[in-house]
Amino acid sequence: MIVFPNIKINLGLSITEKRPDGYHNLETVFYPVALEDALEIRALPEASLSEADKKITLHQYGMEIAGNPEDNLVAKAYSLLDKEFHLPPVEIHLYKHIPSGAGLGGGSSDAAFMLKLLNGHFHLNLSEEQLEIYAATLGADCAFFIKNKPVYAEGIGNIFSPIELSLKGYQIMIVKPDVFVSTREAFANIHPHHPEYPVKEVIRRPVAEWKDILINDFEASVFPQHPVIGEIKQELYNQGAIYASMSGSGSSVFGLFAPDAALPEINRESNSFCFKGTLGQ
Ligand SMILES: C[C@@](CO)(OP(=O)(O)O)[C@H](O)COP(=O)(O)OP(=O)(O)OC[C@H]1O[C@@H](n2ccc(N)nc2=O)[C@H](O)[C@@H]1O
Numbered sequence: 031m032i033v034f035p036n037i038k039i040n041l042g043l044s045i046t047e048k049r050p051d052g053y054h055n056l057e058t059v060f061y062p063v064a065l066e067d068a069l070e071i072r073a074l075p076e077a078s079l080s081e082a083d084k085k086i087t088l089h090q091y092g093m094e095i096a097g098n099p100e101d102n103l104v105a106k107a108y109s110l111l112d113k114e115f116h117l118p119p120v121e122i123h124l125y126k127h128i129p130s131g132a133g134l135g136g137g138s139s140d141a142a143f144m145l146k147l148l149n150g151h152f153h154l155n156l157s158e159e160q161l162e163i164y165a166a167t168l169g170a171d172c173a174f175f176i177k178n179k180p181v182y183a184e185g186i187g188n189i190f191s192p193i194e195l196s197l198k199g200y201q202i203m204i205v206k207p208d209v210f211v212s213t214r215e216a217f218a219n220i221h222p223h224h225p226e227y228p229v230k231e232v233i234r235r236p237v238a239e240w241k242d243i244l245i246n247d248f249e250a251s252v253f254p255q256h257p258v259i260g261e262i263k264q265e266l267y268n269q270g271a272i273y274a275s276m277s278g279s280g281s282s283v284f285g286l287f288a289p290d291a292a293l294p295e296i297n298r299e300s301n302s303f304c305f306k307g308t309l310g311q
């Protein structure tokens with residue numbers, strides 16, 4: 031069985047306060063985009079396991095991910111459900127197309143799709159709401175990928191409400207320079223505050239009005255540290271983007287373009303990543 035975990039972009043990201051547990055409350059809109067990994071599981075017969083064998087064998091392809099295979103979020107997702115449901119052993123094939131440390135939620139998406147895949151394959155009969163609860167323990171934005179629909183998110187990024195927003199037909203260009211931004215460090219450099227223009231209100235206005243009022247709070251601290259990210263955002267505007275922003279805690283930047291626009295070539299560095307697509311929903 032194979033699934034295709036996709037990314038999200040953040041439309042606005044206000045970090046409003048630091049919580050006693052060390053996490054931060056935030057306000058953002060998550061919007062799914064069809065840049066996808068591929069994730070496949072094959073169940074193995076219980077009898078094929080010797081005492082010393084692990085229950086998961088993870089084969090990884092495509093872009094490299096930092097860390098050991100047992101720290102991979104798909105392995106953590108399996109262990110979470112295995113504890114409760116004693117799952118059969120599985121062989122996992124994960125093909126990474128989504129860059130890591132990009133603010134695109136690639137790891138969280140893999141984890142959420144793994145939960146959905148195991149739920150379907152092994153007939154666990156978990157509801158979407160139950161899957162969201164499991165997902166939230168794996169990463170702050172992981173639960174979003176269970177329903178995978180545009181939402182307004184609050185709390186630590188795990189409390190969702192529906193929004194009336196469709197960007198269907200807009201073209202999107204995502205550029206990620208060869209820079210890794212740690213989410214944890216990005217939060218450490220933030221001064222939380224309530225925004226002048228709340229994300230929830232700005233999002234109701236036409237996209238052409240978002241430029242100076244739909245803000246990602248991480249840009250103020252990440253751009254001075256990594257000027258190339260800010261330069262890419264400016265370049266997207268120079269090349270005709272209607273709206274451009276860093277996604278999440280970086281380092282990727284996306285530009286939204288009109289449905290009939292010719293998308294530019296932005297080749298700043300040989301190791302940068304670039305995706306071009308069309309939005310759905
Ligand atoms: C802030 C966002 C916006 O989309 O950044 P990106 O990861 O997309 O860049 C996400 O919600 C991130 O979600 P996720 O990447 O799952 O975060 P986690 O792994 O749970 O947390 C990584 C670290 O970030 C910090 N953290 C994360 C979320 C949050 N609301 N407050 C925090 O302070 C904590 O220090 C935590 O240890």
Ligand SMILES: Nc1ncnc2c1ncn2[C@@H]1O[C@H](COP(=O)(O)OP(=O)(O)O)[C@@H](O)[C@H]1O
Nearest residue numbers: 096102103130131132133134135136137138140
């Ligand atoms: N399946 C996975 N895909 C990507 N990263 C993973 C995965 N499992 C664990 N990680 C770890 O999570 C970190 C954050 O990755 P990712 O979620 O892709 O980035 P971001 O949170 O910036 O969108 C990576 O540096 C990597 O060490």
